[in-house]
Amino acid sequence: MRKFKKFLKEGQKSVPSEKMDKEIEADLSINIDRLKELFADCSDIVFRHIVAGNVNAYLLFVDGLIDTNSIQLHGIHQILKEIETDRITADFLVEKILSASSVLEITLLDDAVTNILKGNTVLLVDKVKTGIVIDAKGGQRRGVTEPETESVVRGPREGLTESIRVNTALVRQKIRSNRLKAIAKDVGEETKTGIAIMYIDGLVSPELLKEVQARIDRIKIDGVLESGYIEELIEDNPWSFFPQIQNSERPDTIAANLLEGRVAIIIDGTPLALIMPATFWQFMQASEDYYHRFHISIFLRFLRIIFVFIALTLPSLYVAVTTYHQEMLPTNLLFSIASSREAIPFPAFIEALIMEISFEALREAGVRLPKIVGQAVSILGALVIGQAAVEAGIVSAPMVIVVSLTGIASFTIPRFNMAISIRLLRFPFIFLAGMFGLFGIVLGILIILTHLSKLRSFGIPYLSPISPMSKEGQKDVFIRAPWWSMNKRPSQTVKNDRTREGEDLKPSPGKGSEEGNPT
Structure with a gap:
């Protein structure tokens, strides 16, 4: 031996x-x-x-x-x-x-x-x-197609590909300035994966750029096959449920963030670029918000915020109210829920867990199955299983409605990485509601708010510009102000050259319009 x-x-x-x-x-x-x-x-x-x-x-x-x-x-x-x-x-x-x-x-x-x-x-x-x-690179590569994870009604239809040179060219087409820089680096001892750190000179904070480069240089790993490798190795708090780096496969989204003083990392072999720093409110915003008229964007943002709260707390609220706080329900609704749950052998807490886990399993199955049958299986599975479970007396009809509405609410979140975080946090809330009722839900919300207040992304507070408060930043958080009023770049990312546009851009009627004639 x-x-x-x-x-x-x-x-x-x-x-x-x-x-x-x-x-x-x-x-x-x-x-x-x-x-x-x-x-x-x-x-x-x-x-x-x-x-x-x-x-x-x-x-x-x-x-x-x-x-x-x-x-x-x-x-x-x-x-x-x-x-x-x-x-x-x-x-x-x-x-x-x-x-x-x-x-x-x-x-x-x-x-x-x-x-x-x-x-x-x-x-x-x-x-x-x-x-x-x-340099004679070639071979078979996927062409530029419409992004699948960030589809829009109004806006460009081109998305990133797996070729780093194609991706940097797509961004360069959006920002035709010599101030747009792209620093090339290789990551991975075996894969030698090429990355490009893109920023706009004069807009990006030197401290931010230096920190991004330092974190990239500290990566010692055998291979990088996707942007998720780098994201997990450079984020501030790896134990947090919330994403601290935004990813996108849209060149217009990358260009918009670069114009706000952020840094983008484009990785060879993946169509998802990383954008940093990121705040909580970025994940509630879609690129389409800036292409619609501001009235529509304001309505859509308020709708998303309401449904984010629904996606996080609706099942736990149902469990808390039906278990501990029945007096909060109207009498007719209370009788209706009680009659529907009369033959159910499980408490509301177990019922919610059964339905939520089943719904998540159906959603995962729909993603993994081929596209031709994936959607059909997920829809038919939800309908058939839900109906059969109600008729068999395993779950109640109100619970099916609550879980379905919760699933719809999670789809309104524009960014998938934030949506899946909210889906994960839904389960601790159900446990808290099952043990402590509404007090448990309030406790969970306080814990999350405390965590978000302490969280940072490359030195930027995660809840900015709400905490700390920035008056100028309120124009692009809960609302999307008209473009003619957003003449300053975000103060948390840009310290110099904050002027975005000229003065007096507010539309005003011409002389012919004042007289009632078309201009």
């Missing part, structure tokens, strides 16, 4: 490191041998040997990640054929291959490996101690 353990240790020590800090040699065969050893059993790595005149070279790339037509258009074979052996230099090659969108010189084999795995093409030429990286 000891010999076996010793053999394992020796075997582990003999495994070559994947990091190759060796410089690129002038002898092409040495470089290729090292790279082939490193990419052993990697059938998708292509070593394309080129012999053009007196020049011996290799093109290295990942099959499926590059645009082969683009490589052919650069005419690399013809260029190398025209070069005389004694004139080969790295600068000469770069000048000759300037038709590529991006050309970079590298001197280390590790840089060659990194760029190959990122989807670039690496050109190695014999007798040249420098490699040439050609």
Whole structure:
């Protein structure tokens, strides 16, 4: 056994490191041998040997990640054929291959490996101690389509994709300013996932930008496959039920937040970008609020706030009132509920838990099933199971109505991550109502308000601009003031250059309108 353990240790020590800090040699065969050893059993790595005149070279790339037509258009074979052996230099090659969108010189084999795995093409030429990286990314990618999680009636229909370059371009189309910056970084020891930290220079707080970069640099993980990895690793309070970072797949939402001094992180391989800092009220707002006339937006925001309270407390209120506070109900309603619950073998607390858990299971099943049958199964399941449960005397009809209204209320929350947090908090409220009645519900609300008052997102109070109070910020919380009155950017995120628009933008009738004639 000891010999076996010793053999394992020796075997582990003999495994070559994947990091190759060796410089690129002038002898092409040495470089290729090292790279082939490193990419052993990697059938998708292509070593394309080129012999053009007196020049011996290799093109290295990942099959499926590059645009082969683009490589052919650069005419690399013809260029190398025209070069005389004694004139080969790295600068000469770069000048000759300037038709590529991006050309970079590298001197280390590790840089060659990194760029190959990122989807670039690496050109190695014999007798040249420098490699040439050609940006010719391609392959099969999903095109720009309408966002599925943030659909709108009025507004742009384009959403982010899994390509980081497409996503930064979509944001750049919205903000055509040289002040829009995008800092590139790689996260993940194995995945080397590319991210872009986007902000508007002059609007973003330097402290905020520095804190975001510091938290990103502190990430030490083997791989990042989705934005949720980064969100969980950089948020302020990981134990909180409430999301402290907003995610969005809409370029217009990202652009709007950048214009308010926030920072966006776009991650390669996912269509969801992260926006920070975030406040509680952001999750109650939809991008569509700013495209409708302000009267409609005000009505919709009040409707959402009312239904958020319903989604959080309606089942617990039903449990508390029917169990402890029957005197609060009108006599006719009390008799109706009592008659419907007469044959129910469970108390209201257990009845609520049964229905809420069943409803959540149906909703999860509807998401996981194929789209063709998912909605049908969830709707039919809710109707059939609800009706059968009432007829079997397991649950009462009022409870079915309460749970259905609660489910509808949770769908009015624009942001999914906030909606699912409210759904989770619904269960502690049911327990508190079952044990203490209305006193338990009030206690739960006080605990949540205390927690929200202490919560911060990258140094910004979570309940701002309500707590602490900001008079200017009240124009875009419970109401959405007209655009001609919101001439200042939020004070909690922007300290300098707060002017959003010019003065005297309020519409006024022209002379012809005052006389009753069309202008």
